[in-house]
Amino acid sequence: MKELKISEFADVVTGGTPSTSVKEYWENGKIPWLNSGELNKGYIYNAENFITEAGLKNSSTKMMPANTVLIALTGATCGLSAITKIEACANQSVTGILPSNNHIPEYLFHYLRRQRQRILDKAWGNAQPHISQAFVKNFKVPLPPLPDQLHIANILSKAENLIAQRKESIRLLDEFLKSTFLEMFGDAVNNEKKWNKSELKNYSKVRIGPFGSLLHREDYVQNGVPLVNPSHISEGKIFIDPELTISKDKMKELSAYVMHEGDVVLGRRGEIGRCAVVTKKEDGYLCGTGSIFIRPTAELNPIFLYNIISSASMRKVLENSAKGITMKNLNSGIIENLKIPVPPIEIQTQFAHIVEKTETLKTQYQQSLQELENLYGSLSQKAFRGELATPQMV
Numbered sequence: 434m435k436e437l438k439i440s441e442f443a444d445v446v447t448g449g450t451p452s453t454s455v456k457e458y459w460e461n462g463k464i465p466w467l468n469s470g471e472l473n474k475g476y477i478y479n480a481e482n483f484i485t486e487a488g489l490k491n492s493s494t495k496m497m498p499a500n501t502v503l504i505a506l507t508g509a510t511c512g513l514s515a516i517t518k519i520e521a522c523a524n525q526s527v528t529g530i531l532p533s534n535n536h537i538p539e540y541l542f543h544y545l546r547r548q549r550q551r552i553l554d555k556a557w558g559n560a561q562p563h564i565s566q567a568f569v570k571n572f573k574v575p576l577p578p579l580p581d582q583l584h585i586a587n588i589l590s591k592a593e594n595l596i597a598q599r600k601e602s603i604r605l606l607d608e609f610l611k612s613t614f615l616e617m618f619g620d621a622v623n624n625e626k627k628w629n630k631s632e633l634k635n636y637s638k639v640r641i642g643p644f645g646s647l648l649h650r651e652d653y654v655q656n657g658v659p660l661v662n663p664s665h666i667s668e669g670k671i672f673i674d675p676e677l678t679i680s681k682d683k684m685k686e687l688s689a690y691v692m693h694e695g696d697v698v699l700g701r702r703g704e705i706g707r708c709a710v711v712t713k714k715e716d717g718y719l720c721g722t723g724s725i726f727i728r729p730t731a732e733l734n735p736i737f738l739y740n741i742i743s744s745a746s747m748r749k750v751l752e753n754s755a756k757g758i759t760m761k762n763l764n765s766g767i768i769e770n771l772k773i774p775v776p777p778i779e780i781q782t783q784f785a786h787i788v789e790k791t792e793t794l795k796t797q798y799q800q801s802l803q804e805l806e807n808l809y810g811s812l813s814q815k816a817f818r819g820e821l822a823t824p825q826m827v
Contacts, residue, residue, distance in 0.1 A: 434577050434819055440570035443532040443541070446501070447566060448523035449493030451484050458488030465521035466494065469505040472515040472527070475546075475593065477503070480521055494522040495529070500538040502530040504545060504552075504569055511562040512552035514545035528569050535579060539586035543593075544574055547813045575817060585816040592809040599802040606795045610788060614740050617784055618776060622746040628776045634769035636733040641701065641765045642720040643690050653677060658684045661692070662721035663700025666707045669739065671698070671715050679719060690720045695735045697727045699742060701763040705755055706748030710735045725768055734781035736788050741773050 439445065448467075451458035465480030466488075489496065497503075498520055505513045507526050516538060523529060532538050545552075552572070556562035576582070619626040633639065642662075657678035659665075665672055684691065692698060694716040700707040702723050711718065711726070720726045729735055741747055750771070755761035815821050 434575045436573045436575050438570065439530060439541075439572050439574060442536050442574075442576065443502075443530045445566060445570050446495045446497055446529035446531060447493055448495070448525045448527045448529070450524045451488035451492040451494070455488075455491075458485055458491065459483075461485065462488060464489055464496075465519055467503070467517075467521050467523040467527060469508065469510040469513070469524070469526040472503055472505050472510055472513045475515055476597070477515050477517045477521070478519060480519070484522070489522060494524065496520060496522050497529040497531065502532070502538050502542045502545065503527050504530065504564075506565070506569075507558075507563045508561055511556055511564060512549040514542055514549070516542040528566050530569070536576065537579065537582040537586045539590055540582040541574060543586060543589040543813065544817060547817060575819075577819065581821075585821050588812060588821060589809065589816060592805065592812055596802065596805045596809060599798055599805055603795055603798050603802065606791055606798070610740075610791055613787055614744075614784065617780065618737075618774065620746050621741045621744045621774060622750055624774045626774075626776075628774035630772050631775050632769065633727070633771045633773055636730050636773075636775060637738075638728040639765045639769045640690065640720065640726055640728070642722045642724045642726075643687055645722050647687065648679070648683075648722065652679050652683045654680050657681065658717065658719055659715075660719045660721040661698050661715070662723040663703045663707055664723075665721070666698065666700055666709050666724075669709050669743065671709050671711070671718070673715075673718070684719060687719060690726075692716070692718050692720050692726050693728070695729065697729070697735055697738050697742065699725045699727065699763070699768070701725045702757075702760055705752045705761060705763065706743060708739055708742050710739045725763060725765060727768065732778050733775065734778065734785050736785040737776075737781040738773075740784075740788075747771075747773075 453459070462483035462485040464484050464486070466482045466484045467477065467480055468482065471477060471481060497517060499518055501517045503515045503517065503523065505511055505527055530541065532541055552564060553562055555568070556564050618628070624630060655678065656675055657680050659673035659678050661671055661673070665674060692711045692715065694711055694713045696711040698709055698711055698720060700723060727738065729738055751763060751767070752761065754767045755763050812821065
């Protein structure tokens with residue numbers, strides 16, 4: 434399979450930014466203007482920002498037709514590629530690639546997506562990796578015959594569309610739970626449904642994690658009892674670090690900080706409001722020094738409590754209550770005195786059942802998503818090894 438430099442079969446277009454101090458370049462703009470962060474979408478059907486004709490004329494950015502392949506030049510998105518499905522321009526951190534008529538843009542898009550790590554390996558700069566437009570022009574791409582390019586692009590695009598649909602399904606499940614919570618209970622702070630409000634300490638036991646002086650370097654072992662610090666809490670789930678665990682003997686010394694199923698663990702510094710319900714899987718984990726755990730009474734459902742604490746309005750209350758200047762911190766007193774609505778436990782339990790059923794479905798979707806992403810990876814490997822040639826007509 435022959436390889437060509439991108440500049441040998443495509444035009445490479447620069448991006449640019451109209452002066453942000455000139456209002457006429459931005460106000461009431463209708464021309465889509467993309468930044469490198471938007472390349473995470475893969476397929477770009479809309480833009481977050483728009484410029485005017487004057488902004489286009491008075492900057493180095495250039496209009497790019499639909500089906501232009503984009504590649505990010507710098508920063509966290511360096512080497513990331515996307516393809517436009519609209520006519521648009523972009524900023525200087527994005528380069529556009531316009532393949533000639535006898536090449537398939539989506540083939541190039543999928544190939545560059547597969548090559549991101551290779552691109553990053555050749556980028557310069559550590560904290561802020563960077564590639565140049567010259568690098569893009571000289572980047573070599575294997576080009577099979579046109580029918581094979583079209584065949585590969587069609588197969589990979591179908592797999593990509595299935596992945597996008599599955600991600601959208603997961604997003605809609607999350608939106609469903611948020612809207613269901615609001616419909617059943619209203620806003621956690623405004624309490625427009627007039628539920629009984631009470632300080633959290635009346636319905637739970639609150640415990641801050643052990644002071645750092647209680648844990649020393651020699652206490653940490655591999656594959657022992659996991660600690661849960663704020664960095665181990667993400668999107669309502671606990672993700673342990675097998676390198677950050679303690680021995681069972683040390684755990685016995687710190688037994689007051691051991692969490693059990695049904696507790697709610699909350700990061701007390703960093704991203705305020707980050708929390709998760711301790712499940713059966715995490716029963717017996719240790720609350721880390723940067724966390725607080727809440728043990729609800731029988732009148733407070735843990736899933737309901739998690740949704741209260743993680744709601745946008747309650748997170749704002751926590752952020753405003755946190756102490757410190759350099760790094761905001763929560764303490765046990767702030768959490769104990771937090772006023773929350775407490776609907777009848779039967780309604781809380783009803784909501785928890787809805788969450789559990791939805792989360793079961795979400796898990797199935799996530800497993801399906803993983804399988805689709807694995808399939809895409811496998812198909813990509815075969816495609817660019819020349820193993821997905823166009824089926825021959827009999």
